[in-house]
Amino acid sequence: MNELVQVNMHEAKSKLSQLAERAWHGDKVVITKAGKPYLDLLPNVDTPRARKPRRLKGKIRMSADFDKTPGDLVDGLRAVYEALAVLMFPKPPQIPCGSGLARDGDPPFNNGPAISNGAGLAISGYSRLVGSRGE
Template sequence: MASVNIHEAKTHLSQLLERVEAGEEITIARAGKPIARLAPLLTPKKAFAFGVLRDRIRIAEDFDTPLPEDMLELFESKEQP
């Protein structure tokens, strides 16, 4: 974690914020004593929205019908074709 004094923090705030955006944490000190910390904000993940793909995905009427015997045998056999 980097440490800068108050004067340097005021002078180079834009550059320090760029470093924070990149994930770095920076301590601001007065007379060598830490008084504040610049750290990236944790952004919460968006909750999953049900129905987002409604009318964009189609499931066939027969999607769960049994496979033909020859294809089923290929899945069940241990040999590769």
């Protein structure tokens, strides 16, 4: 747009909303009084405040052990993690040899190697389900 719009004070009072929209979209709106430019209507543009280094110096304190996690919190999180792992990865049922579902001589499910989920929790008993190569 970028048009120059000049209006007198009386007209500006009655059309303030429309003039504000035009100013917001880039038009230069000048309000006149007695035929002479009196006011410029400009959109409000936030200007970022200049950064003052060290303005909070001495106001923020951090303990020397801020990066050490309390042991009871670690134990609590570990218990929650293990409970979720049990819910997400329940143990498969044991199928005894000779039941018709496993061949005679096959070991039961829970005799296979453990599978680790990468977070330190090993889940045993899945070797027969995923195959001998860990697929």
